[in-house]
Structures are given as structure tokens and as C-alpha cells.
Amino acid sequence: MHKNLLYIFSILLLLSSCSSSEGTLIEAESFKNKGGWVVDPQFVEQMGSPYLMAHGMGIPVDDASTDITIDKSGSYHVYARTINWAPGSWEAPGQFNIHINGESLSENLGLNDNWGWEYAGLIDLKQGKNELKLIDLKGFNGRCDAIWISQNNVAPPSELSELKKWRKKINSEKETPAISKSYDLVVIGGGIAGCAAAISAAEHGMNVALVHDRPLLGGNASSEIRVHTLGIYGKFERILKKLDTKHYPNGSPDASMDQDKREKNVRSYDKIDLFLNWRAYTSNTKGDRITSVDARHTSEGKTMRFEAPHFIDCTGDGWIGYWSGAEYFYGRESVDTYDEGWDKFGEVWSPSVGDDAVMGASVLWRTFTNEAEYTFPEVPWAMDVANGYAAKKGTWNWEFITVDHHQIDDGEAIRDHMLKAIFGSFSNVKQQEGNENLKLEWMSYLLGKRESRRLVGDHIYTFNDARENREFPDSVVVEVREVDVHYPQNVYNDDIPDFLTDAMFYHAGRYYIPYRSLYSKDISNLFMAGRCFSCSHIGLGGPRVMLTTGQMGAAVGIAASLCKKHNVNPRDIYNDHLDEYWDLILAQE
């Protein structure tokens, strides 16, 4: 007993000595002036934090800067958490440097092949305010997550779970967010489905929180990703016309016009509280119910709890369901799982043995002819991926599908693979005569995802629902667009670059998606709308486009209002209030 007490005392002593170590942690995404660096929160769950990225398309971006306060003047060791995103036998493309009070630190950064702390240098700092700058050296997507300044020359932990604990301690972050807000409904994800859900719920008297991890609404349709909306409006034309896009070519700057319309329309609803740049990071449950969702501001780091009787998962990746323990699918089912075969395309349509080669994400880009000749830097780190391919723009079929990469777990690697594909293909086209003035105009750094986790509902929507034009008593979503499933071109020829896909179109005619595919079968107060609705891989092929997902959002927004009215769960709407639900849907048209 005595020995045990001594042991516990020793551990406590050790822990307290750890917590007393001096240092200042600066989260890069919280920099006051971000210069040309962009905040990238896409891969928080995999690498631990939003980060700043120098997305310069080959031209170093403007410096990011911030002020730091130092308690005691002296010599300080500086570390940065960063990564070499294209490691190999070439110079790292994402190098940057740190300047403090105008003085450059000794080491260039962005050199290690995995996220971790790199030593930037030793510097004398004055007591009080000091100016810290990130200097991009290459213009090719250098990235900085955080900076640690300490008089002890010890790097913070690199292993993700240890780092998380350490960060929490350094930031004095509490388990529970200090601020809680209560709503009738919380919608997580501000793509077209999320916006439509928020609007329809608000129109039916609900106080709604719309939580979105980007500064702009619209997800894949936003001017940050620039995919045009496809599909039909179904019974929700009035709402969806507030959110949709014209049929501009994918990647067109015309996306910004529809962006303005969408922002204005969503903001016109007093009952919608918009939380932009807030990314959900966990859900809290009691039994089979979600009680709240916690979110963190993507640049300020502060946290907030959102409480409500009902939640809608419009995250695309099914995060809310995933955190809550909802059953979900990922991957391509075998052809026999739901009897979804189509011999015309056989194995590439639906494989004999299931696998994880789901439809991939696109990164759109475009070029323009500059007035003066433009020299693009050499990109040796991109040439293996480009594989000799030359192009002036990228559209929907620039999409990386492979069994080796998971759309969520390997999201950053997929995005980086697409960056290499673009830079390499552009470099190749620049070698061709007549392209001397060609310059990159725009490329997204956000993944335009097609497929991810699919949460399981009371009905699993499959290809056969479309092929047989099955109507349901709860057919709240309708579509006529072809069932459109993608596969990598290189399955037929390994010489074709791995970032190009082709599409298979099945003309199904009119098909219907039942309401029962839009709520979780095992989390009693969770709806879902968007690509994470309850379906098979092939089932997703038709309804994954944004007007269809928008219909899903609008439909569940109304259902949520009935849940509130009758104090029931989503499933009860189908079982006990279907007629009333239809009345509301038809009345709002």
C-alpha cells in the first residue's frame, strides 16, 4: 500500500514537471495576417489540426505574419510542425522559412516525409511583442500547422494521440466547450444539402444552426471547388433555385456569381444562425440519441457545443453518424450483395468481390494566356504522377481512384496526388510549342469528393430501385439523371495516368429515393442528406449530384419540423405522420 502511494506520488511529480515546461504554441491557422497562405481544415482528423498552406501555383505567396508575446527575453528554440508533401530524390517543393523580428531562422522547413516537428533555429527574443512571419520559398503548397517556441530545446510530441493531449494541456483546453448553444435543429455541413435542409426547416418555424467548416457555402458547388449543380429540383424547386448554379463549365469563375446568390439567400433567414469556419469534431450521445455536437473554429481554435433534439449529417463523410456509432458502409459491394450487376460494364460496374475502389475526388483547375511569356518552374516531384500527360485544364474526369487510398484516411495524400498530376501535366504542356505564355489561373486545393462513408438507414437505396423505377409511399426525392458511376481508365491500360477516369451511364428513367434512406437506422435522432445518405455504391451513382442531394436536405428539414411538433423521432414520421409530412411537402412547392 505504502509502495503504491509512493509510485502514484512519483507519477504526479513527473506529470507536473512536464506541464511546467515553458513555451509558446502558435497555431499557424490563427495568424493575424495570413498573407497569401490559405487555411486548410480538410484533414484535421488524420493529421491533427487545420494548417496554413502556401497555395501559390508555382509562385511564392505573400508572407503570413502574427505577433507573439514573450514573457522573458532570451534565447529561444523554434520548432514548426510541417511536412514535405512530395518526398523523394528532389528538392522538397513546399519549403518555407520562419522570420522573427525580420531575422531569418537558420533552417528551411517542410523537409520531413511525415507530419512532425522540424527544428527552425535558435533566436534571441525580446520581452513583449515580437513579429513572426512565414516566408514561402517555392510557391508549391508548403504547409505549417503550428510553431513552438521554447527555451528548452525539446520538440513537442509527434505521435498524434500524444500530440492531441499535449496540445490540450498547452492550450488549457477543457473537455467541454465553454460555450453551448441550443437549437431546434443542428445541421452540420453547408453544402447544397445542408443549406437546403436549413432553409426548409427554418421556413417551418425551426431555429436552426448551420455549421460549416469553410468561409463559403455550397460545398462542391462553391466558388472554392466550382462544380456545377446537376439533377432535377423535384418538389423543392423554389428552395433549390436559391442555392443552385448555372451550367457553367466545371472550374469556371462564373461560380462566384451563384456564390453571391446563395450566401444572400441563406442569410436572409432570421431563423438560421450561420456558423462559418466551424468544423465539428465530435458528437456526444446518450443511449441511441445524439445530445450535442462539438465544433472548433478553423482558425481561432475556440470550441462550441451545439445542442438540439435533432441533427442532420450533411458532412458528406458521415462524420456525425460515425462519431455517434451509427452503422455505415464504405467501399464497393460485390455484385451479388444487392444484385446490382450490369453486364455491359461487368467488373468495372460492380465487382465480383467487393473492394474499396470507390469513386474518387476531383481537383479542378484552369489556365489562361498571359500577356508576357511565363516560365513555369521545374517540377521533378510531379513527373512520375503526370506520366507524360499534358493538359491545359482539368475537369470532372481528373479523379484519383485506387484501392490503395481511402477517401477519408488518405484524403491529404489523394489531394497531393492530384496536385502533382496538375503541376506535372501543366509542366508538360508548357514544353509544347505555342504555350510559352500559358499560366495557371486557378486550381482548387479542396477535394471535390464524390463518395465516402454512407450511413445506413431503414432503407438502403440501391441500383435496383432506379433500374426498376420503384415508387415508395415516402418517395420524397425524385431524379431522372442517369446512374453515373466512375472507374479509373488505367484498369484497361496501365500506361494511362492514374488520375483519369471514365463514366458509365445507365439510363434508368425516373427513379425515387424514399425518406427512409434519409435517417439513421440506429441513431434515433439523426437525419442525413447528401452523399452520406443510406445507399449502396452503385445506388449512389445517380443521386450523388447536388440538386438531388439538395432535395434530400429540403425533405429532411421539413421532417425535422414535424419531429419537433409531435416530439417524435425521424422514423416515427414515416410510421405515424406520413400523410401530414406529404401535406407539408406539397404545400411548400
Place this chain on the structure above:
Amino acid sequence: MRALLILIIPFLPLAALGQGANSWQLGNLPVNHSQLIEKKAFDFNGVFPGQVFEAISLSDLNGNLIGYIANIVSPVCDDTLCQIIECALFWDISGRYSGFSISSGKSLTKIDHIKFTSEDYQKLHFLLQDQHSVLSMKRKEELIDPTRKIKSEKLDALTGATALELKDAVVQGASYSSYTLWYLVNGEINQRINTYTKKNLSKEQRDNLLLSKKPQEQLLALQLLTKNEHQDYIKEILDILKESIPLNKQYILKALSESFWENMNNQELICQTFPDLDKSSKSILLGKIKEVKKVSDKTMNALLNELPNLSLNQLEDFFKILKIKYRKLPKNLTAELRLMSESKNYPYKSSLRKLILDY
């Protein structure tokens, strides 16, 4: 109509447009009619409502399926500006379009009944081979841009111009013919042929097809192999893994049973094809090996040789395989891996170091 064909055995690729006595043939066509057996296979729907055509199977005198033919007589549009098309269409035994034939004195025509040129026929053949043509996502009424009209020179009429986005997917001036023929050769018939062939293929012919240079036919034969037969066809499987297209490699790697992988000799032989595999096939293979109970030395060596070329996820799978083989990492192997983790050109140095450390 069938008599219009000139038939030879087997299908022979015709590198250029064939024109003889005012007839046209293009693609891999069976010739020498007297040595083929024709048999009605099934009826299939045309593009217009109620339209039905007969698919005829072609076999050699030994009963081996050679391909399929359908004789087509069909309108292509709803007005008088388009002439009826008369031609024979061919498919291989997997259901892929393989060519067409136009009989002597006949011709496909464009707007104003202008006859197809040699270049038009070549373009048509090229377009029909594209299973993923943009036409696949278009309805007939979308072929024409209603805002752009062109005047017919022969008839007192205006007709719509081809929608610009479809310009490269059709023969210029023959949008409706291109559309109709594309849907005939790439419509429901593909899967009907595939199903018919699977039911009617002899074992002998299936075995021959395993070595076919035509990947679609090879895949069809692979799909007819049962799990129990895989062991007997190990030689053919190895050849496919070395030489075929990624789709067929991935198919067979996924299809092989657990008991097949547990056989040390099979493991070794399959792993020796690793350098010939595409990236996805490599991932599938590693995924299979990491599930086995025992890994042979030769398997381990074959994979070790490929270590520098593995992706990060594949490297992690490799370490799972190492753990099946060695409870504790052998010293010489540790040294070898450490050396690699220090190599200047190796891209995953820190990940490899961590994997060694965590072993």
C-alpha cells in the same frame, strides 16, 4: 441481307477501310461464310419503340463461338431528311462491337442524302468503339441545338445543327445515324451477348480464351473459372498476372480463395509476379497475403525486393506480413530496413523508422 457478307475464319483485323465492288467493311469481321454456322441467338430491342432485331451467333465448324452479327434496317430520325440505314453489325463473343459491313451498292448517308466518304466510315467505326462516348449520356432530342438551324439544300426545310458538345462524338452531318448506330452496338445487346456466350461456351474454348490477347474475352473466361479450378490453372493465372490488363489482374487476385493463398507454393509463384503488377493489384495482393496464417521465405524475399517501390499504405501492409512471419524482427532484416530508412532517395524514411521502432 446475310448473303451480303464476305466471311472468313477467324475474325481478322482489317487495318484500313475495306472497299470492294462498292461494299464497305471495317473492323474485325468474320469472313468466308461457307465455314461458319449461323444460329439465332436472341432478339434485342432497337432504338425506336417496338423495333426488334435478331442477334445471330457465328460459330466455326467445331462449334466454337466466333462472334455475333445483326442485320439492321432502320430509320434514324423522325423526319424525311434522313435515309434509312442498312448494314450488318458485328460483336465479339464478349459483347464488344467489332465492326460493320455495308453491302454492295448501299451507303450510309449524311444530310441531304450525301453519301459517307471513306473518312466518314473510318470516323464512324472509331466512334462506335468508344463505349464511353458522350452519346451515352444524351437523349436523342439533345443531339440537336434548337437555337442553331441549317438549311437543307435538297429539301425545302430547316433542320437543327448538331449540339456543339457532341461535334466530336458523331460523323459531321450524320448525327442521327451516328446516334442510332452507337446505341445499337453499345446498348442492351452487350450484356445479352455476354450472358449468351457464358451459357454456350465450351470448356475447351473457355480454356483457350484464358490465353486470349483480347482482355474482354480473357475476363469472360476467367469469370467462368470456379474457385475449385484455380489450382489447375495456375500457369494461366500467372501468365495473366504477368501480361494482362490491370482489370483482369485485379479480378483474379480477388477471386483466389483463402485455401489457395495458404498454399506456400502458390504464394511464392504469385508474389514473383509482383514487379509486373499495377499499383492496385499490388495492394490487393498484399491485402491477401496479410490474411494468411503462414508466409514462406520465398514469398518474403519476393516482397522484400519490391520494398522500395511500395506506397505508404502498402509498406504498412508489408509490416503486417512481416509480423506473420517473424514475432521478432531478425537482426539482419532490421539492419537492411534501417539502411533503407536512411537512404536519401527513399520517400517514406520517417514512416519506415516508426514502423521498425513499433515492431
